[in-house]
Amino acid sequence: MNNTTDNKDNDLALYVHWPWCKAKCPYCDFNSKVPTQTPDHAQWADAYVSEMKYFHELVGKRPISSIFFGGGTPSTMAAETVGRIIETASDLWGLQDNVEITIEANPTSVEVAALKDFAKAGVNRVSIGVQSLNDENLKFLGREHSGRDAVHALETAASIFPRFNFDLIYALPGQSVGEWQNELLKAITLGADHMSLYQLSIEPGTAFFKQNVSPADEDSAATMFEITQEIMGANKMPAYEISNHARPGFESRHNMVYWQGGEYVGIGPGAHGRIGLRAARTALHQIADPARWLARVATDGHGTAKTKAIETRQSIEERIMTGLRITNGIGRKGFETDFKQTLESALNPEQLAHLTQLNLIEIDEAGIRATDDGRIKLNAIIERLLE
Ligand code: SF4
Numbered sequence: 001m002n003n004t005t006d007n008k009d010n011d012l013a014l015y016v017h018w019p020w021c022k023a024k025c026p027y028c029d030f031n032s033k034v035p036t037q038t039p040d041h042a043q044w045a046d047a048y049v050s051e052m053k054y055f056h057e058l059v060g061k062r063p064i065s066s067i068f069f070g071g072g073t074p075s076t077m078a079a080e081t082v083g084r085i086i087e088t089a090s091d092l093w094g095l096q097d098n099v100e101i102t103i104e105a106n107p108t109s110v111e112v113a114a115l116k117d118f119a120k121a122g123v124n125r126v127s128i129g130v131q132s133l134n135d136e137n138l139k140f141l142g143r144e145h146s147g148r149d150a151v152h153a154l155e156t157a158a159s160i161f162p163r164f165n166f167d168l169i170y171a172l173p174g175q176s177v178g179e180w181q182n183e184l185l186k187a188i189t190l191g192a193d194h195m196s197l198y199q200l201s202i203e204p205g206t207a208f209f210k211q212n213v214s215p216a217d218e219d220s221a222a223t224m225f226e227i228t229q230e231i232m233g234a235n236k237m238p239a240y241e242i243s244n245h246a247r248p249g250f251e252s253r254h255n256m257v258y259w260q261g262g263e264y265v266g267i268g269p270g271a272h273g274r275i276g277l278r279a280a281r282t283a284l285h286q287i288a289d290p291a292r293w294l295a296r297v298a299t300d301g302h303g304t305a306k307t308k309a310i311e312t313r314q315s316i317e318e319r320i321m322t323g324l325r326i327t328n329g330i331g332r333k334g335f336e337t338d339f340k341q342t343l344e345s346a347l348n349p350e351q352l353a354h355l356t357q358l359n360l361i362e363i364d365e366a367g368i369r370a371t372d373d374g375r376i377k378l379n380a381i382i383e384r385l386l387e
Pocket of ligand 1: 020021022023024025028029030032071072073106129
């Protein structure tokens with residue numbers, strides 16, 4: 001494959017972080033918490049609107065290409081809050097005609113019942129946290145739903161939204177390659193246009209980390225990854241990023257903004273943003289603690305904890321790290337226009353030659369990308385290219 005993609009300068013994406021969950025999953029290292037009392041939905045809506053006004057002042061009027069409600073479990077937000085955020089984004093920035101508005105949801109019955117209200121509020125894509133179709137695995141992952149609930153949630157999503165994604169986690173301890181293969185083949189029949197397929201990773205600070213849980217051994221995990229690529233490719237949902245598969249044309253616009261070095265504003269506790277492009281790029285981090293974030297927004301109109309100018313070299317490294325995750329890789333033209341230097345000059349020349357010779361990386365006039373073999377070892381490859 002050599003049709004390499006360039007980032008789009010005009011896209012501005014909006015990320016909205018809702019930190020609350022009904023229970024903390026043992027593998028989760030996101031900024032999510034179980035609330036000690038019911039969130040005051042009106043207060044949260046006001047706080048989001050304040051931050052949007054603040055960021056509008058910073059970035060100016062730029063039509064929004066995508067809005068993503070993530071968390072946490074944003075499907076436990078009030079639909080009115082979701083509607084108010086979409087309306088405010090439209091009033092302040094304007095929405096592109098084909099704007100993608102995604103909300104993450106869990107497959108529990110209450111949240112599935114709320115999907116229609118989110119659609120009425122303007123959401124046009126849902127991402128369901130299925131994680132597994134196997135009840136035993138769901139129990140191990142600390143999830144509150146069953147495989148049957150997941151199938152029902154996906155059927156409901158299909159009847160309401162033109163586009164939907166769901167997530168699965170594989171390479172669980174003791175999971176065999178055959179078990180994963182069967183689960184994946186069943187998952188494909190559920191009609192999503194996009195599937196995010198993640199290997200279990202044990203992150204510091206999580207309950208699994210404290211319990212010394214280990215994912216499937218490296219060899220099995222690598223075989224499961226290869227089988228995943230084969231099955232998804234054969235079913236016309238190839239990977240367009242390491243863990244993300246879509247029917248052509250159904251790739252997540254929001255994620256592509258992250259991976260292609262685009263601009264995004266992040267509102268809500270712990271949200272990150274990147275505004276400005278190339279050498280003028282700035283990283284923003286909102287206060288992570290929900291109560292402190294709310295209090296700061298109430299006094300200052302925004303809860304930004306840290307604003308940091310990103311130096312050009314760091315910006316280049318970010319582009320390499322995220323761009324090589326995409327199957328199409330990094331476009332030469334876009335990269336060289338943005339950074340006023342050749343792709344080759346940004347990379348370690350010996351490692352580039354070596355990795356190309358090993359057929360782990362391809363570099364040509366269109367740009368640079370990892371090969372099928374390279375994608376399995378991507379972290380190590382990126383580290384070497386940036387030495
Ligand atoms: S529902 Fe999602 S965000 Fe919440 S604890 Fe579980 S994995 Fe984390």
